[in-house]
Amino acid sequence: MSPVDPNPPISPNPPEIAATLEAAWGEAPGLKGWFGSVDHKVIGIRYLFTAFAFLVVGGLEALVMRIQLARPDAAVLNPEQYDQLFSMHGVTMIFLYALPVLSGFSNYLWPLMLGSRDMAFPRMNALSFWLFLAAGIFLYLSFPFGAAPDGGWFNYVPNSSSEFSPGPNIDVYCLGLIFLGISTTVGSANFIVTLLRMRAPGMSINRLPIIVWGTMTASVANLFAVPAVSLACLFLWFDRNLGTHFFEVSGGGQPLLWQHLFWIFGHPWVYAIVLPAMGMVSDALPVHCRRPLVGYTLVAMATVATMVVGFGVWLHHMFATGVPTLALSFFSAASFVIAIPSAISVFAWIATIWTGRARITVPFLFFTSVILLFVIGGVSGVMTASLALDWQLTDTYFIVAHLHYVLIGINLFAVTGAIYHWFPKMSGRMMDERLGRWVFGLMFAGFNLAFLPMHWLGLAGMPRRVYTYGSDMGFSSTNLVVSIGAFLFAFGILLFFINIWLGRRSGRVAGPNPWDGPTLEWAISSPPPVYNFAVIPVIASRHPLWEERLGDTGEKSLFAEGFLLDRGKETLAVTPLDGEPDVILKMPGDSWLPFALSVALMPLFGGLLLHSVALGAFGGIATLIILIRWYAPGGDTAQDEAVRVYG
Amino acid sequence: MADAKTLDERLPVHGMGQIGTPWWGMLCLFATEGILFAYLIFSYAYLGSQGFQAWPPTGGPPSLSLAIPATVLLVGSSFVLEFAKRRARTGDIALARVALVIGILMGAGFIALGLKEWSDRPFSLSTDSYSSIYFVLTGTHLAHVALGLIALTVLLVWSMTGRIAPGHEQHRSLITLYWHFVDVVWLFVFATVYLAPRLA
Numbered sequence: 135m136s137p138v139d140p141n142p143p144i145s146p147n148p149p150e151i152a153a154t155l156e157a158a159w160g161e162a163p164g165l166k167g168w169f170g171s172v173d174h175k176v177i178g179i180r181y182l183f184t185a186f187a188f189l190v191v192g193g194l195e196a197l198v199m200r201i202q203l204a205r206p207d208a209a210v211l212n213p214e215q216y217d218q219l220f221s222m223h224g225v226t227m228i229f230l231y232a233l234p235v236l237s238g239f240s241n242y243l244w245p246l247m248l249g250s251r252d253m254a255f256p257r258m259n260a261l262s263f264w265l266f267l268a269a270g271i272f273l274y275l276s277f278p279f280g281a282a283p284d285g286g287w288f289n290y291v292p293n294s295s296s297e298f299s300p301g302p303n304i305d306v307y308c309l310g311l312i313f314l315g316i317s318t319t320v321g322s323a324n325f326i327v328t329l330l331r332m333r334a335p336g337m338s339i340n341r342l343p344i345i346v347w348g349t350m351t352a353s354v355a356n357l358f359a360v361p362a363v364s365l366a367c368l369f370l371w372f373d374r375n376l377g378t379h380f381f382e383v384s385g386g387g388q389p390l391l392w393q394h395l396f397w398i399f400g401h402p403w404v405y406a407i408v409l410p411a412m413g414m415v416s417d418a419l420p421v422h423c424r425r426p427l428v429g430y431t432l433v434a435m436a437t438v439a440t441m442v443v444g445f446g447v448w449l450h451h452m453f454a455t456g457v458p459t460l461a462l463s464f465f466s467a468a469s470f471v472i473a474i475p476s477a478i479s480v481f482a483w484i485a486t487i488w489t490g491r492a493r494i495t496v497p498f499l500f501f502t503s504v505i506l507l508f509v510i511g512g513v514s515g516v517m518t519a520s521l522a523l524d525w526q527l528t529d530t531y532f533i534v535a536h537l538h539y540v541l542i543g544i545n546l547f548a549v550t551g552a553i554y555h556w557f558p559k560m561s562g563r564m565m566d567e568r569l570g571r572w573v574f575g576l577m578f579a580g581f582n583l584a585f586l587p588m589h590w591l592g593l594a595g596m597p598r599r600v601y602t603y604g605s606d607m608g609f610s611s612t613n614l615v616v617s618i619g620a621f622l623f624a625f626g627i628l629l630f631f632i633n634i635w636l637g638r639r640s641g642r643v644a645g646p647n648p649w650d651g652p653t654l655e656w657a658i659s660s661p662p663p664v665y666n667f668a669v670i671p672v673i674a675s676r677h678p679l680w681e682e683r684l685g686d687t688g689e690k691s692l693f694a695e696g697f698l699l700d701r702g703k704e705t706l707a708v709t710p711l712d713g714e715p716d717v718i719l720k721m722p723g724d725s726w727l728p729f730a731l732s733v734a735l736m737p738l739f740g741g742l743l744l745h746s747v748a749l750g751a752f753g754g755i756a757t758l759i760i761l762i763r764w765y766a767p768g769g770d771t772a773q774d775e776a777v778r779v780y781g
Numbered sequence: 782m783a784d785a786k787t788l789d790e791r792l793p794v795h796g797m798g799q800i801g802t803p804w805w806g807m808l809c810l811f812a813t814e815g816i817l818f819a820y821l822i823f824s825y826a827y828l829g830s831q832g833f834q835a836w837p838p839t840g841g842p843p844s845l846s847l848a849i850p851a852t853v854l855l856v857g858s859s860f861v862l863e864f865a866k867r868r869a870r871t872g873d874i875a876l877a878r879v880a881l882v883i884g885i886l887m888g889a890g891f892i893a894l895g896l897k898e899w900s901d902r903p904f905s906l907s908t909d910s911y912s913s914i915y916f917v918l919t920g921t922h923l924a925h926v927a928l929g930l931i932a933l934t935v936l937l938v939w940s941m942t943g944r945i946a947p948g949h950e951q952h953r954s955l956i957t958l959y960w961h962f963v964d965v966v967w968l969f970v971f972a973t974v975y976l977a978p979r980l981a
Contacts, residue, residue: 151785254802323809331802357809361817365824372917377907380824386832386910391824398820698785707802717796762935771948774791781783 138564139645144679145657145693147668151700151780158703159251159665162724170724172256173664177263178242179560182553184267185235186631189546191274192226193624195219200584204617206605216601217284218303222277224287225307229314230270232407232545233352237262237321239552240349240410242560244325246655247343249334249673251666251705252721254327257728257764258320264732265317272739273310276303283307286599288400288451289370291381291392296374302743305374308367309739315364316735322353322360329353331707331716334654335697336673338713343653344427347434348413351441352406358445359402366395375745390455397448405444408540409437411548412479415501418555419483421651422498423490426677426684429482436475443472453524462521469519476512480505495649496570500551503578507543511536514589529599532592538585550577550630557634558648562660563641569633576626583619587612652677657693669780670697670706673713695781718775731760797951807955811962814925818966821918822973828910837911840903842978847901851894852971855926858887859964862933866957870950874940881937884960888930895923915974922970925963932956 161167161176171177199219202210211219241259245252253259276282281302285294294304329342329350369380370392379385381392420427427433449457449465483505492498514536518524527533550573557565596609603609647656656679658667671693675681678691697706703721708714734756741750795801829836837843865880899919904912936956939945945952 146783148783255806258806319813323806323813326809327802327805330805357813358816361813362820365817365820369824369913369917372906372913378913378917379907379910380828380913382910385908385913386828386838387913388828388831388910390831391827394827395820395824694783700785707796715792717800718792718794719802720794758931765952767939767944767946767949767952770794771946772794773948774793777788777790777792778785779788780785 137643137645138558138648139650141645141647143646143657143659145654145667145669145671146780147659147663148780151668151698152663154700155665155668156663158700161664166724166726169729170260170726172252172260172722172724172728174241174245174253174256174259175560175662175664177259178238178240180263181234181238181241181266183238184263184270185231185238188226188230188234188270189627192223192231193627195223195226197620197624199223200617200620202601203603203613205614206603206607206610208602211601213601214280214284217599218277218280218282220599221283221286221289221307222273225273225283225310227541228287228403228407229311230266230273232541233318233403234266235549236349236352236407236410236545237266239414239549239556240325240345243556243655244328244346244349245332245666246559246658246662247346247653248328248332248337249654249667249671250328250332251670251699252332253324254332254707255324257722257725258324260725260728261731262317262321262324264729265320265735266314268732268736269310269314269317272313272736273306276306281306283310288396289392291370291373291389292383294370295381305371305743308371308374309743311367312364313735313739315360318356318360322356325349325353326357330710332705333708333713334667334671334673335706335708335715336691336713337708339711340431341673341676342434343413344416344430344433344437345410345413347437348410348416351437352409355402355406355441355444359399359406361399362395363399366392366399369395371742390452390457393452393455394448397451398445400451401448402441402444404540405441408544409440411504411545411552413437414548414552414555415483415504416479417653418497418552418651419501420486420490421555421649422495422501423486423492424650425486425490426652426680427482428485428489429478430676433479433482436478439475440472443468443475447472450519450524453521454528466519466521470516473512473516473519476508480508480512495554496565496567496574497551497555497649499571499574499578500547500554503574504544504547504551507539507547507581510586511539511543514539527592529597530592531588531596531598534598535585535588535592538588542581542585547577547581553630553634555649556655557637558644559655559660559662561638561641562644563637564644564648565633565637565641569629569636573626573630573633576629577623578626580619580621580623580626584616584623585619587616587619591616647679652680654678669693669695670699672696692781696779698778698780700778701775720770727760727764731757731764734760795948795951798954801951803951803955804958807958810959814962815966818921818969821914821921822969825914825918825973828914832910837915837978838909839911843898843915843975845975847894847898848971848975851891851898852967854887854894855891855964855967858884858891859961861887862957862960866953869940869953872947878937878940881933881940885930885933885937888926888933888960892923892926892930895919895926918970919974922963922967925966929956929960929963932959 161171202208283306284303289307292298372378373380373382379387381387381389416427416433446468447465449461450469518527554565554570591609591612644660646659671691674689674691675686677684681690699705703723705719705721706715707717707719709716734753737749738753738757741753798804861880862884865877869877906912906916
């Protein structure tokens with residue numbers, strides 16, 4: 135069978151240059167190459183794989199809960215087990231799946247889309263992955279001991295104080311989130327500096343793909359939001375282990391301080407786990423509609439605006455806690471306002487479909503379903519922005535329905551569509567379209583069957599987080615439907631994984647640009663060479679591969695000539711706004727340090743958890759030694775270098 | 782026929798200051814650390830405004846007798862280290878090392894005064910919400926100073942053993958920049974803990 139796209143890549147890869155670059159950029163042999171890889175594509179795929187593994191774990195937890203809730207007065211789980219399951223389900227999906235899966239995509243795609251060879255800090259990139267994995271393992275090691283977090287994903291005090299939750303469960307939560315927060319922060323800083331500096335010449339900010347805008351916005355938000363939850367966790371850990379009074383009422387502590395700090399983090403985080411996914415839709419949907427995105431500038435600005443307003447709505451999670459009326463009104467109004475930037479993207483997508491020539495591919499089906507599910511989740515969000523309604527609906531299944539529509543609707547459906555869209559780039563092969571339609575059908579039907587009726591359950595007064603309900607309460611048949619839907623949805627996801635596996639094994643060969651996309655990642659072979667671009671292109675427009683057909687009269691992007699950078703492992707950095715060539719960067723090779731640092735943090739956090747000074751000190755000193763080693767000055771002190779070009 | 786060629790133009794390798802990437806990474810660190818202290822100060826204000834009638838609840842505002850010398854030491858050390866950095870850049874390594882040692886000693890003095898102040902307090906970490914936030918706010922800052930001291934000491938060792946070549950100025954610049962940051966943060970912590978209660 136011939137490849138879907140039989141043409142050679144637009145970006146040239148002359149064999150003599152490829153050999154030089156391969157020698158400089160290729161992975162180290164053996165274990166060092168595996169544990170020490172700093173290739174953003176390897177790290178991106180590891181992120182995706184690990185995030186999907188956590189999705190499966192979190193999904194299985196949900197299925198066990200749905201077995202329990204399928205009928206009234208069930209006794210599959212006792213209350214303690216149920217508490218741990220719903221807490222770990224939330225923690226897993228929100229912290230270990232939703233953001234990491236987007237980081238995986240961004241890691242893989244950014245340098246390809248930006249026309250660069252790697253992220254700004256390749257070793258920190260590896261570090262953020264290993265830390266994510268280590269923190270996930272740290273949280274899950276507690277599971278077999280029955281000591282997993284059991285205070286819900288937002289872990290309110292005083293329920294989670296030592297008085298009402300004496301075991302180690304909540305300490306695992308506190309330390310695990312601080313641990314994971316380091317990974318998020320390191321990753322975010324890397325994305326920001328990569329965006330500012332690691333682009334092809336000419337890739338000015340008005341030419342960036344929207345997914346870059348989305349991830350950049352999320353990353354800036356993470357830098358500002360993550361310390362709030364880390365601090366809250368630190369306070370709580372102090373309260374529980376050292377007898378402080380941050381939240382303990384007896385010594386003048388304030389339980390609501392937890393909620394403030396948690397939601398100052400939590401609400402921006404919600405946008406952090408949807409904006410990059412919305413970016414995927416904004417970039418990939420137009421490809422399947424065979425036209426550029428409608429309203430690029432508006433969508434880019436709306437992305438940033440959503441996050442700015444997103445920092446001013448945290449109190450709407452606390453409407454029922456007795457905060458002053460003035461504050462309630464302000465935050466209620468802000469919560470209404472935030473619908474406006476979100477809606478801009480929705481209208482832009484609809485207009486793109488309307489005015490384009492859509493191909494009904496599997497990615498197209500997923501991306502259009504995002505629009506529908508986002509509107510449903512958005513409308514239930516606007517409903518609960520209203521104080522009067524929120525007081526009735528808070529802590530009911532209506533909220534559960536709302537948050538799953540938003541998170542699964544915008545995150546998981548967008549991600550699944552994005553896998554179908556970018557899988558050919560990552561693997562060089564296509565996923566089967568016919569099986570993909572089954573996957574879509576099952577996931578879409580199962581999802582709506584599972585979560586739409588939850589709205590009614592909430593309106594009928596079923597509280598969230600109850601481990602069972604009586605047969606006389608009128609929730610029974612609806613809950614059975616929800617459980618059936620959940621299993622149908624899970625079956626769809628299973629089929630999705632089979633689809634990936636089959637595609638990898640025997641999918642049709644894709645060629646460089648099977649979807650006929652306009653952005654830079656489609657200008658190189660699939661899968662891309664380890665150094666991405668043999669010749670760094672020079673960018674002149676937002677759609678470098680569509681310039682002919684769009685009739686751009688201005689300058690054309692250059693692929694056949696550009697910067698060469700073939701003296702060792704090096705790449706180009708540009709000025710932050712205009713993308714002018716600024717400096718040559720010598721990039722670090724494969725290294726044990728990121729893996730070692732993540733391992734060293736395990737005894738540090740383990741020591742804190744088990745109150746073992748020796749273990750903690752060991753971890754702390756090991757961390758310090760690795761960090762000093764990391765930043766030690768290298769041998770290379772060349773001040774400048776002659777520019778080498780091709781063409 | 783396309784081929785590879787070398788131009789007469791040159792581009793800097795790695796680059797100093799804003800041209801290199803580490804400077805931008807350091808700025809990200811400042812952003813996230815700065816906001817961490819903002820949340821700490823928010824928590825201080827929240828606990829102070831929601832709980833007790835008087836804040837601090839006992840004994841009035843903390844004494845300035847150690848805090849002011851400590852502040853002078855820390856702010857002074859920033860100037861000394863900036864001097865050291867500029868001397869090193871002009872090649873006067875011996876003077877730079879002397880200034881670096883003086884800067885480290887001033888930083889160590891700040892930590893010593895901070896610990897002395899801690900031990901003089903009539904309350905302990907677990908007394909009440911004020912004592913909790915007092916120790917954690919000043920403690921978080923002290924930890925940052927301690928980390929800076931370790932970095933400066935490592936820098937001194939690298940300098941003495943000849944690991945820092947003229948092409949490695951970035952290391953010295955960034956550690957000094959970090960020290961300035963920790964210094965500025967102290968001014969906010971100082972204003973919160975020592976000055977704000979005097980305004981009430």
